[in-house]
Amino acid sequence: DAGITQSPRYKITETGRQVTLMCHQTWSHSYMFWYRQDLGHGLRLIYYSAAADITDKGEVPDGYVVSRSKTENFPLTLESATRSQTSVYFCASSEVKNEQFFGPGTRLTVL
C-alpha cells in the first residue's frame, strides 16, 4: 500500500481559496481515479485518467480540475473551494478492470 500516497493528509481551508490535493503512485498503473467519500453517499467518482494527458469526468466533476502530465501523478484542484466540498478524498490507481488500490485519503475541511 505504500505504493500510492496522498498529500496533505489533512487540510483546512477557507471558502473561495484554491486547494490542490496530490496523489502519487509507484506501480506505473495506467489508470488513476479521484473519489470523494461523504456519509450517506459512499464513494463518488470525481475524475479519472486512463493514461498521461487523458482525463475524463466521473459522477461529480463540478468545481474540480485535474491534470496528468506524468503517469505517476494525478493532482486534484479545487479552484474556488466551497463548504459542500468538505469531504474525505481518496485517490486510487489500477490497471483496467482490475483491483483498484486506494491511497490513505485526505480529509479536507472548508470553512
Next chain:
Amino acid sequence: GENVEQHPSTLSVQEGDSAVIKCTYSDSASNYFPWYKQELGKRPQLIIDIRSNVGEKKDQRIAVTLNKTAKHFSLHITETQPEDSAVYFCAASKDDKIIFGKGTRLHILP
C-alpha cells in the same frame, strides 16, 4: 450512466452467523463487479471480485453471486467474526470507471 443500489445500509448479525449484502445495477453492459471493505478510518480494500462470465466465486468465508438476467449480485460472509465489522461497498464497471454503491455498515454482535 451506471447506477448501483446497495441494501441494507446497516446490518447487524450475531458472531458466527452469516451476512448477506445485495446490490443491483442498471447497465446490462457492466461486466466487472468488485467488493471493497473499509475499516474505520482506513482506506477501502478489495476483498473479492467477479466478472460477468462467472456466476459465483468463493474465497474462504466470502462468496459472491451474480445474476446477470436480474442485474443483481450479492456478497455472502459465513461464520462471521469480529474483524468482519466494517463498511462494505459493491461496485459495477463496464468501461474504464467503477461506480460504487453507497455502502453497508456491518456490525458483528458478540
